Amino acid sequence: MTSKTMEELVSLCKRRGFIFQSNDIYGGVKGLYDYGPMGVELKNNLKQSWWKSMVYERDDIEGLDATILTAPDVLKHSGHEDTFSDPLVDCKSCKSRWRADQLVNQACPHCKSKDLTDPRPFNLMFKTSIGPVDDGSNFVYLRPETAQQIFINFKNVLDSTNRTLPFGIAQIGKAFRNEITPRNFIFRVREFEQMELEFFVEPGSDDKWHQYWIESRYKWWIEQGINKDKLELIEVKNDDLSHYSKSTVDIMYNFPHGKEELEGIANRTDFDLGSHTKNQQEFDISSKVIKNNKSTTKLVIQNIANKKWFVPYVIEPSAGVERGVLALLNEAYKEEKIDEKNSRIVLALKAHLAPIKAAVIPLKRNNEQLVNEAKSIKSNLQKIGLGRVILENSGNIGKSYRRHDEIGTPICITVDFETLENKTVTVRDRDTMKQKRLGPNELKNYYEKYFN
Numbered sequence: 001m002t003s004k005t006m007e008e009l010v011s012l013c014k015r016r017g018f019i020f021q022s023n024d025i026y027g028g029v030k031g032l033y034d035y036g037p038m039g040v041e042l043k044n045n046l047k048q049s050w051w052k053s054m055v056y057e058r059d060d061i062e063g064l065d066a067t068i069l070t071a072p073d074v075l076k077h078s079g080h081e082d083t084f085s086d087p088l089v090d091c092k093s094c095k096s097r098w099r100a101d102q103l104v105n106q107a108c109p110h111c112k113s114k115d116l117t118d119p120r121p122f123n124l125m126f127k128t129s130i131g132p133v134d135d136g137s138n139f140v141y142l143r144p145e146t147a148q149q150i151f152i153n154f155k156n157v158l159d160s161t162n163r164t165l166p167f168g169i170a171q172i173g174k175a176f177r178n179e180i181t182p183r184n185f186i187f188r189v190r191e192f193e194q195m196e197l198e199f200f201v202e203p204g205s206d207d208k209w210h211q212y213w214i215e216s217r218y219k220w221w222i223e224q225g226i227n228k229d230k231l232e233l234i235e236v237k238n239d240d241l242s243h244y245s246k247s248t249v250d251i252m253y254n255f256p257h258g259k260e261e262l263e264g265i266a267n268r269t270d271f272d273l274g275s276h277t278k279n280q281q282e283f284d285i286s287s288k289v290i291k292n293n294k295s296t297t298k299l300v301i302q303n304i305a306n307k308k309w310f311v312p313y314v315i316e317p318s319a320g321v322e323r324g325v326l327a328l329l330n331e332a333y334k335e336e337k338i339d340e341k342n343s344r345i346v347l348a349l350k351a352h353l354a355p356i357k358a359a360v361i362p363l364k365r366n367n368e369q370l371v372n373e374a375k376s377i378k379s380n381l382q383k384i385g386l387g388r389v390i391l392e393n394s395g396n397i398g399k400s401y402r403r404h405d406e407i408g409t410p411i412c413i414t415v416d417f418e419t420l421e422n423k424t425v426t427v428r429d430r431d432t433m434k435q436k437r438l439g440p441n442e443l444k445n446y447y448e449k450y451f452n
């Protein structure tokens with residue numbers, strides 16, 4: 001087994017339909033990627049696994065799916081209009097633009113010139129106009145994080161579910177950032193998805209819950225198949241903390257290009273609800289909130305014991321779907337020697353994340369009986385509802401195995417002439433490459449056990 005490079009991952013992703021450069025036939029747009037037939041399944045499986053662990057398997061978290069287009073008032077009071085920027089420099093020689101904090105030796109990465117402008121803040125939010133008049137006065141932002149819609153829906157969710165603290169609101173959705181230098185494939189892009197939880201707690205219990213979520217999220221990534229040796233928890237230094245955070249711990253992963261953030265777990269205190277609430281002066285808010293005389297709603301909860309209304313603290317685990325996909329691909333990609341002459345690439349994804357759960361392969365593509373039998377097996381397995389099952393009718397068993405090893409299909413089922421006689425099939429395991437013969441009931445049991 002050899003270690004892989006980013007180039008090998010990019011090549012596999014294109015070859016096998018995971019990820020394509022977006023707008024490719026018109027030259028492509030930097031920092032945008034499309035997810036192909038395998039990529040969309042992998043992404044969906046990862047999101048589903050997160051949702052299951054956050055919403056279905058707990059009794060203290062509700063889901064939300066709010067809009068991407070966001071009113072300027074929201075991002076003004078969240079602090080994004082003023083502070084969500086990166087320092088930008090221009091190279092006076094080649095006219096390229098760079099993030100000042102990512103320069104090596106203060107030189108232009110393109111032409112190596114040191115003749116650069118002073119850094120100036122560059123706001124990362126995308127704007128678009130809304131309504132029929134496009135004169136700049138009616139604009140909205142494309143949200144830079146999914147979190148703000150959770151905060152502004154706090155009261156709606158609270159009132160409609162009768163929750164008490166602690167409780168959380170989970171959301172998965174797109175976020176947009178006009179990154180100055182998108183790079184490292186899908187690691188830093190301009191359009192991406194976040195899986196975010198805002199977990200509301202009593203002030204004073206925030207440190208305990210922060211620690212709880214750090215441990216819980218770390219464990220979850222290991223359950224998805226990330227090797228613990230490639231993960232590290234790093235406390236963000238005070239100078240690097242976001243404007244809303246009292247303390248943040250990043251889950252770092254050893255990506256092919258280096259160790260970088262996979263997920264951040266922040267203690268956002270009462271900053272966000274405190275900044276968005278109506279009548280801020282009525283409440284004992286501990287953080288330095290942004291003055292608000294526009295909000296129509298008090299974002300508070302009542303203390304049952306002393307009847308006082310207060311602004312809860314919030315702990316936020318925030319993970320990027322794309323970074324998760326890149327880490328999982330990196331973990332799963334293996335090049336293995338089969339014998340003296342042959343090797344194979346195999347994507348050893350955990351079964352619940354595999355884009356295709358099983359491929360049913362008729363031995364001969366033009367034999368109607370074999371194909372019909374394979375179709376019927378496919379349809380029966382599909383009905384079990386554990387993910388996508390496909391009919392792989394290429395007529396070449398070797399090629400089919402190679403393709404399914406590379407996309408990470410855990411089970412290949414071959415339908416041959418013996419199947420027509422006694423209904424047994426050959427089942428091949430992706431990881432061991434071992435094959436066994438199973439009858440119809442055995443196949444169903446084997447399949448269900450494998451994915452449950």
Ligand code: GAP
Nearest residue numbers: 145147187188189192262263264318319320323
């Ligand atoms: N609501 C908190 C928040 O947005 P963040 O650290 O800016 O915090 C959270 O982003 C996560 O979103 C990161 O850990 C990362 O996984 C993902 N992310 C952020 N910017 C990204 C980008 N440009 N491309 C891909 N993923 C990104």
